[in-house]
Amino acid sequence: MSNDAGQQSTQSPLSMDRAGQVQLCFKFCVVFLRDFGYDTELIGRDEVDETQLLGLKGVVKISHIVFNGASLLRLDGFAPFSRWEELSPANLDNPRVA
16 A cells, blocks of 8 residues: 555554545455456446446455454455456466466
C-alpha cells in the first residue's frame, strides 16, 4: 500500500485506526473487483451493482492454516483470469510464479 508520498507503508492493518482499516479494505475491494472484470466505470463512481457481480472471473490462491487452534482458510492472493495459465498448479515449479 502506498501512502500520500508514494512510499510503501509498513504499518500492519491490525495496528491501524478504524478509518485506516476501512480505507485499506476499500482499496482491496477495488483492486479485487477490477482484476475480476467488474465494470471500471462503476468502480470509478464508487458504485457496486449486485447484478454486475455475477459472472466475474479470476484466480484466487488460498491455503489452509491453523491459528490459535482454529482451522482457517487464508486468502494468499488473487489475479485476473487471464493469468490462470501462468499461476496454475501445473506451473508451481516455474520461478516466475510467486
